[in-house]
Amino acid sequence: MIKQSEKSMLSKRICTREARIGVIGLGYVGLPLAVACARAGFTTVGFDIDDSKVSSIRTGRSYIDSVGSGDLSLLTADGMLTATSEFSQLGGCDVIVICVPTPLSKNREPDLTFVESTAHVIAGSLRCDQLVILESTTYPGTTEEVLRPILEKGGLKSGQEFFLGFSPEREDPGNLAFKTVTIPKVVAGDGPQALKLVEAFYGAVVESVVSVSSPKVAEAVKITENVFRSVNIALVNELKIIYDAMGIDVWEVIEAASTKPFGYMPFYPGPGLGGHCIPIDPFYLTWKSREYNLPTRFIELSGEINLSMPKYVVGKLENALDEIARLSLGSAKILVLGIAYKKNVSDIRESPSFAILELLAKRGVSFGYHDPHVGQIPSTREHPAFTGLKSVNLDVDCFEYFDAVLVLTDHDAVDYELVVRHARIIVDTRNVFGRRGLRSSNIRKA
Structure with a gap:
């Protein structure tokens, strides 16, 4: 000693x-x-x-x-x-x-x-x-x-x-x-x-x-922060699906609800969860709780909802192709806008974009991607099939080639006016066009 x-x-x-x-x-x-x-x-x-x-x-x-x-x-x-x-x-x-x-x-x-x-x-x-x-x-x-x-x-x-x-x-x-x-x-x-x-x-x-x-308390603090976000994001993702079926724009609902100065905190839907923390950390608590024979119903349910969002997005893309252009998903060429898990970063860890790319690949879809922060997809353990895939240039020629644009990450460094002017079909999972006041009959929210 x-x-x-x-x-x-x-x-x-x-x-x-x-x-x-x-x-x-x-x-x-x-x-x-x-x-x-x-x-x-x-x-x-x-x-x-x-x-x-x-x-x-x-x-x-x-x-x-x-x-x-x-x-x-x-x-x-x-x-x-x-x-x-x-x-x-x-x-x-x-x-x-x-x-x-x-x-x-x-x-x-x-x-x-x-x-x-x-x-x-x-x-x-x-x-x-x-x-x-x-x-x-x-x-x-x-x-x-x-x-x-x-x-x-x-x-x-x-x-x-x-x-x-x-x-x-x-x-x-x-x-x-x-x-x-x-x-x-x-x-x-x-x-x-x-x-x-x-x-x-x-x-x-x-x-x-x-x-x-104690260290246990500090460890629980971080888990609690990320469980809170995961559960609330799952909630708005579920609301998005329900309100969409009712013909209600969930983004408009959230914007109006956010005007309440107390008792409400806005969370926003998307194509799924990404990053190293929110998709992973809640499951650490779920695993540990088994030691005490205690269920973690909210955590597990929110995980199920968030993990199901990529499939929902692909379904919305398929519907938009059929409704607007009478195109089948398997015969379409899709431009994915955004590979990073969140806007304005190059971080691709746990990005839901990869889950969506895998679903498209299984359907035999031809696709490319554009991301101003990810010029080339690096080697990853989870998605080796996409290693080396390079970001395409976002220009008029690109819109001549691709049948539809699927917005998965709302980076600021993207010319959305160019996209809305030239893209034949747009499926927007981030309400990026609505937030910018850009309108087109060929935009579908997902």
């Missing part, structure tokens, strides 16, 4: 910015955090198994929308931020933050492979007076039940020789109103001393810290 003076040494190093920070996982969460730490005055090392990311950071080239290459270049030139795939350097870090993926398995159960393998790597060089923080979204209990036992296998004890905490990431790609440093940071520690250290670290990096009583 280390002495009280040694415990306070880490706190002092954090307060004086002498602490060396290690961030494991340099994706949409890890890289912005690493940049924020470096900007706050901490010497920061980013760790990733992807050599291309390491190389990009070393040369000051950002691959994340929210991180500018100019800022990255300045931090790397000053030596405040470096990147490596050599995890042996973890022993030299005073604070280690884990920002690795937590996907679902094929059976929609938590896949903690990346968290566990990272924990084993850290355990190999774990020393006294280090602070380890998990940021990856997961089910309540992961920090204490999965991460802590792995780290303690070497003989060091959490809260005594090293310190452990959890702080859920709250990134919102494409949202320019909030950045890593301006989003309130929920934090928790495995014991009172760990909490103080976690508070001190994030307090030096972000503007606002919200402390909770």
Whole structure:
């Protein structure tokens, strides 16, 4: 067990910015955090198994929308931020933050492979007076039940020789109103001393810290945020289907309902859920609740509704082709507008566009896509058939070739006036034309 003076040494190093920070996982969460730490005055090392990311950071080239290459270049030139795939350097870090993926398995159960393998790597060089923080979204209990036992296998004890905490990431790609440093940071520690250290670290990096009583509570906070969004999005998706059958425009309903100054919060329908959080995180709680023999009816029902939306969209596309042009879906050529999971980003993780492309492919449909933020579809584990597919130019010639345009992502950097003037059929899942006041008898909402 280390002495009280040694415990306070880490706190002092954090307060004086002498602490060396290690961030494991340099994706949409890890890289912005690493940049924020470096900007706050901490010497920061980013760790990733992807050599291309390491190389990009070393040369000051950002691959994340929210991180500018100019800022990255300045931090790397000053030596405040470096990147490596050599995890042996973890022993030299005073604070280690884990920002690795937590996907679902094929059976929609938590896949903690990346968290566990990272924990084993850290355990190999774990020393006294280090602070380890998990940021990856997961089910309540992961920090204490999965991460802590792995780290303690070497003989060091959490809260005594090293310190452990959890702080859920709250990134919102494409949202320019909030950045890593301006989003309130929920934090928790495995014991009172760990909490103080976690508070001190994030307090030096972000503007606002919200402390909770335990890692379980902090883990539940993030799950609750995403369950809330998933359930409400499922609700408006279901309302969309019902109101469409009644001849009612759900977008007009939502707009009018939003004028109520209390008791209502607008959520919007779409072609399905995307991104790493909302389609995945609720199922972590569903899985964990089985341990307590408790059902999660709302979560499972919302998942079913949201997962059914791609099929609904394809059905609306098929109806529009038949109604407007007497074309069968299988003989039509479709231009998909938008591959990213949300507007104005290049993030394709869990994008419902891929589920829709797969449904079209099964029907033998000829299709292409245009996305100003995704010039070419990268290699993905889930959708290898679309690897290398390139975005087509959005011009008059393209509308001569394609029979219909299916809007799946409402990017701002698209000339929608060009689309409405030249597209033969438009199926709009985002109400992008309605919001812009663009009208045509050939537009159908889905």
